[in-house]
Amino acid sequence: MRLYNTLTRQREDFVPADGRLVRMYACGLTVYARGHIGNFRTFISLDVLRRALKYVAGFDVKQVVNFTDVDDKTIAGAEREGVPLGEYTARYIAAFHEDCSALGLEPSEENPRATDPANIQAMSDMIATLERKGHTYRSDGSIYFKIATMPDYGRLARLDHEGILAGARVDSDEYDKEDARDFVLWKATKPGEPTWDAGVGPGRPGWHIECSAMALRLLGEAPIDIHAGGIDLIFPHHENEIAQSECATGKPFARTWVHFEHLLVENQKMSKSLGNVYTLPDVVSRGFRVSTLRYLLLSAHYRSRLNFTWAGMAQAEEAIRRWTDFLARLDTITGGEAHAAVAEAVGAARTAFDGAMADDLNTAAALGEVFELVRALNTAADAGGLGAADVAVVRAAFAHFDDVIGVVSLRRREDASAGLSEADIERYMHDRQEARRRRDFAAADRIRAELLELGVILEDGPQGTRWKRK
């Protein structure tokens, strides 16, 4: 498995430190709103990374994805609605889990919340260590990390120490910092805000400390194998995580840093003012399936910007159909021996697919391999070169592709929970078949149109009529 490491700006061979278990952390959501499709591009990419590590590279994975459930926005949101912070954030945590399930994401091994007592304790302990080692100072009730104490600060983002602030905007109300680059580890709380004291005094967590503390608490000794997140987190979030963790432990924090590019919507940055911040329910209300979004977001490489459009969704939908139509065709193959050419083509496609995935998660190329195989096997089937005895290897290969891509299995779940029952469909089809036998094509077409209204498409073929869901 080769992965692009932001730390070195190169693709590197990746193997977990112990050769078997990948210990991976990713920055999750700040739960002040429902996740949008941009967030989910990150989490879908993360899911594919996880699946590739497991099903292509054969590693085990322990994945931790956190919830930031205390910060300015969550506190403000809870206050605005007059509910306790925990109740406010619980809603969005529940929505996140719902959305992840709808997208077919494999669950993380751990989803820690910053406010869990064990995590607060871990943060406090880490801050105490940093204080002991002289990396901090206190000011107005807050504890800051002193960047001047870390000579190679800025390695990840490739920041130039001298030029770091020239021309950049600086947050003017952070007047109590000694150096504008310093960042807060533990924030003094205002009256009425939630507060904790686990040893370093009353306050609440700074953003960056959460991830450092939770990652090391749940994944064990530094360095962890992979730390991932959205590309916007490189600076300052991940840079600061590195500073804290490395100064506290004296060891590198993460061996490989993986960053996912952003999603644009109609070529623009998502923003509330443009009204283009879409959530999963928005996608569904536009008549699209969530599985289609998953496919679309995997059709481009994770490190390139992807422009979301509704036209793109329609194209993605058609592409998936080509895949699922082929699988449905396998059901109609009833007789025939195995063909060496089929096994050979399938084997080559599997190798190529795995190769693409192992090459820094090249999902676009991997999908290309899937469709090339679809065409080859359709051609073979048309020529009578695909027998029932071939079907098992073919199915196994496509199941493997979907172990990683995760779209077809998701569709099946969607189909199973939607629309007419299969028995109902069979009844309609029987009636239509009768009409066709009478050569009453008007009646037959009427039934077909009716089913289409109900979301079921019929296709007549030599082996009889096939149905599929719209």
Next chain:
RNA sequence: GGCGCCGUAGCCAAGUGGUAAGGCAGAGGUCUGCAAAACCUCCAUCCCCGGUUCAAAUCCGGGCGGCGCCUCCA
């Protein structure tokens, strides 16, 4: 001011030195009661200009055009 990215067919998108994967859309054909599905054929010389090389979409330089980060935004 600093750091960095991108520009491949109507649309989406692989490709990182050897004469352009794949998907969608489109055209023609085969099949079919019709439709759909499927198959076949067709549809690009890679933003521009130089350079390196036997050979460049791929490397270097210069343009032009998009864009990101340097603000607790995935």
